[in-house]
Amino acid sequence: MADPSKRLEGNVEGDFFVDSTCRNMDICRQIAPENFTYWNDYAVVGKQPEGDKELRQSLQAVLCCPYGSVGTVNKANLVEVMQDFPLQIDNEVYFCGFNSPKTSGGNCYFVRHKSGNWLFNTPKYQAQLVKRLEELGGVANIFISHRDDAGEAEKFASHFEAKRIIHRHEAEAQPGAEIILSETEAYQYQPDFFLIPAPGHTEGHMMMLYKDKYLFSGDSLYYDRKESRLQIWSPLWTWYSYEEQTMSMEKLLGKSFEWVLPSHGQRVFLSKEEMKAQVEAAIDRAWSEPDPEAASPERVAILESYAGELSELNQPEYAKLIQAKADWLRTLIK
Numbered sequence: 001m002a003d004p005s006k007r008l009e010g011n012v013e014g015d016f017f018v019d020s021t022c023r024n025m026d027i028c029r030q031i032a033p034e035n036f037t038y039w040n041d042y043a044v045v046g047k048q049p050e051g052d053k054e055l056r057q058s059l060q061a062v063l064c065c066p067y068g069s070v071g072t073v074n075k076a077n078l079v080e081v082m083q084d085f086p087l088q089i090d091n092e093v094y095f096c097g098f099n100s101p102k103t104s105g106g107n108c109y110f111v112r113h114k115s116g117n118w119l120f121n122t123p124k125y126q127a128q129l130v131k132r133l134e135e136l137g138g139v140a141n142i143f144i145s146h147r148d149d150a151g152e153a154e155k156f157a158s159h160f161e162a163k164r165i166i167h168r169h170e171a172e173a174q175p176g177a178e179i180i181l182s183e184t185e186a187y188q189y190q191p192d193f194f195l196i197p198a199p200g201h202t203e204g205h206m207m208m209l210y211k212d213k214y215l216f217s218g219d220s221l222y223y224d225r226k227e228s229r230l231q232i233w234s235p236l237w238t239w240y241s242y243e244e245q246t247m248s249m250e251k252l253l254g255k256s257f258e259w260v261l262p263s264h265g266q267r268v269f270l271s272k273e274e275m276k277a278q279v280e281a282a283i284d285r286a287w288s289e290p291d292p293e294a295a296s297p298e299r300v301a302i303l304e305s306y307a308g309e310l311s312e313l314n315q316p317e318y319a320k321l322i323q324a325k326a327d328w329l330r331t332l333i334k
């Protein structure tokens, strides 16, 4: 829970606040867009909630901040609000909430399906959420989009006897995974579930298209609220290959869908026609701005910090690869 003594100056007066432990992962702004806003490199409360809807969303934001940086002076309703999760987005597709620091606060999704339910990446292993997932029929499959988002997959798999699905290039992060994929092209995994290997952010990064309607995009494609358009991930955050990431996005050109549900970043619903046009435009922009920051000191620093994190996460081989890339980029800086 956030600490009132660390309350950021940028918050407006009132019950809700963000403290200085905030890492600006954007989740509060996605959940309670009327109340949370930007301030320097942080999120803050820009307007205290008014009315039931804003109050509920702001309380949900308290529960979803992975770093416990969002707080409220009046905590009375938090236990009741826990029951909101997973939060229905559309039909049988839900947002799990309880974003985990182990996935840098990635958004996780739950899909109810007659052949067995799916988790797309994993939230905190939180008792109330686990109970609700049990009531909704449990979890049969856990799709891990890439190594950064393995999170607490092992605990969920063990509790629900679920199968963890991960690409072989990411398997170092989840060595006990039940299903390790090696495909490089998109394919139908089972009825309604289409898997799309999409190297870029990491080598074995994958997306999932459900019912030709919902694209779970992992760390590759999100909705940029400021520009009001779909956006492919910046080269700054592309650990493996920015160019391959753009090629991976081209796999979407022949597909049709209406939702983009990213791990990091804003989700969006658009008509199929609008979605297609925006995907095409995002790809055009990515090709016309090929890796403009490839050899910047900032990117070298980010890669080095990530290599350090990977070492701590017991992924030494990948840490070496990322460090080698940082060393190579440093030689290119003019």
Ligand SMILES: [Fe+2]
Residues within 6 Å of the ligand: 146, 148, 149, 201, 219
């Ligand atoms: Fe990631």
